[in-house]
Amino acid sequence: MTGRHGPVGLLVGTQFAFNLGFYAVLPYLATHLTGELALSGWLVGLVLGLRTFSQQGLFVVGGALTDRFGPRPVVLVGCALRIAGFAWLGFAGGTWSVVGSVLLIGFAAALFSPAVETGVARLAVARERLTGVPRTRLLGVFHAAGQAGALIGPVLGAVLVGTGFRAACLAGAAVFAVILLGHLLLMPAGGAAPRGAGPGGVGAPVSSAGGLADVLRHRSFLALCAAYGGYLLLYNQMYLALPGEVRRATGDQAALGWLFALSSALVVVGQVPVSRWASRALSPRGAVLAGSALLAAGCAATAVLLPVRALGGLLPSVVFVVLLTAGQVLIVPAVRAWVPDLVDDRRLGLFTGALSSGAGLLVLVAGAPLGAVFDAGGPLPWLVLAGVAAASATCVPRHVPASASASASVR
Numbered sequence: 001m002t003g004r005h006g007p008v009g010l011l012v013g014t015q016f017a018f019n020l021g022f023y024a025v026l027p028y029l030a031t032h033l034t035g036e037l038a039l040s041g042w043l044v045g046l047v048l049g050l051r052t053f054s055q056q057g058l059f060v061v062g063g064a065l066t067d068r069f070g071p072r073p074v075v076l077v078g079c080a081l082r083i084a085g086f087a088w089l090g091f092a093g094g095t096w097s098v099v100g101s102v103l104l105i106g107f108a109a110a111l112f113s114p115a116v117e118t119g120v121a122r123l124a125v126a127r128e129r130l131t132g133v134p135r136t137r138l139l140g141v142f143h144a145a146g147q148a149g150a151l152i153g154p155v156l157g158a159v160l161v162g163t164g165f166r167a168a169c170l171a172g173a174a175v176f177a178v179i180l181l182g183h184l185l186l187m188p189a190g191g192a193a194p195r196g197a198g199p200g201g202v203g204a205p206v207s208s209a210g211g212l213a214d215v216l217r218h219r220s221f222l223a224l225c226a227a228y229g230g231y232l233l234l235y236n237q238m239y240l241a242l243p244g245e246v247r248r249a250t251g252d253q254a255a256l257g258w259l260f261a262l263s264s265a266l267v268v269v270g271q272v273p274v275s276r277w278a279s280r281a282l283s284p285r286g287a288v289l290a291g292s293a294l295l296a297a298g299c300a301a302t303a304v305l306l307p308v309r310a311l312g313g314l315l316p317s318v319v320f321v322v323l324l325t326a327g328q329v330l331i332v333p334a335v336r337a338w339v340p341d342l343v344d345d346r347r348l349g350l351f352t353g354a355l356s357s358g359a360g361l362l363v364l365v366a367g368a369p370l371g372a373v374f375d376a377g378g379p380l381p382w383l384v385l386a387g388v389a390a391a392s393a394t395c396v397p398r399h400v401p402a403s404a405s406a407s408a409s410v411r
Contacts (some may be wrong), residue, residue, distance in 0.1 A: 011120045016145040023153025032165040054106030056360035063114035063353020071115040078112030079180035083173045085090035090169030112157040114353035140275025151264035157408030220397040229362030230392020249313030266325045284338040291330035298323025298387035
């Protein structure tokens, strides 16, 4: 769908397809590496860590390139690299071949994800100014579309892996080929135009020189990064703390997939109505604070409920997942909606990428100490996580730009 303000449907559909292709392959990578390729555990951990670093850590690069060249070419190059990376991974038979392919897969996402997020943020702001519809509604739809892909992708991957890991990789490559074709044919040459851009949509090229210095001097943005990093650190416990709790409660991790599916399904079903309500009732700051409170409540409730054996011992895990997801649907669209009001639009790609990279760096630094805390077992680690959520709430900037505040009052 293309309209006066750009291809909204294309960007939302792209987010769905990104996660569909990604989650059809990556959940089965570790099993492939330890099974068919017989790599040692530490090497598998290194491979997965390198993929995360090459993606999350380099978002700032993709954002800067988006400011310089516009979203369209960055998305096209990112999709081409992801196609090559998945195809390479499907045929990789040695350690260095696997490392090269996963680095390429990660870097591809570091290009296209900030470009698409920047494009949809600009379209959401433009639509808000034209129609009065709060920008968080479109950003909520965008987030829900990604979670729908994350929900369906592993199911598709499970079917394909039955015929071999290579088939899953090639199917993932095919999904990104469709995305590439869609952007090639439907995305305007300038993508989503910055404010003040010329007819081509990109306006005067923006140099990346001094860009990181601008990020590091922007106190309100850094505070928002810290708050968002606290959320991301808590969300990361879905992959670190939750599996340990499920194993403690049930003796295995068979229920873990159902809990992940529950989280994604809650976002798919609840994101749009929650975003609609939050856009009327809360400012971006209020939404982030409310979401942080839900995160803290989820961790504290888990600590209290650990001895409870309801739902076969899974009640603490279910409560954690539900409240964490409730916080997520408030925080993610609100933060994404807030960034355009904090920064110069010509730097929106850079700051969008820096938000993810900065938050990812915080998770990297804090991950090991938190892991050590969980070695102690019992309720203490969950109470520490509740403290992390409370601390991240104190980082939320107090300054709310007039346009961001006004969006909360639109009916």
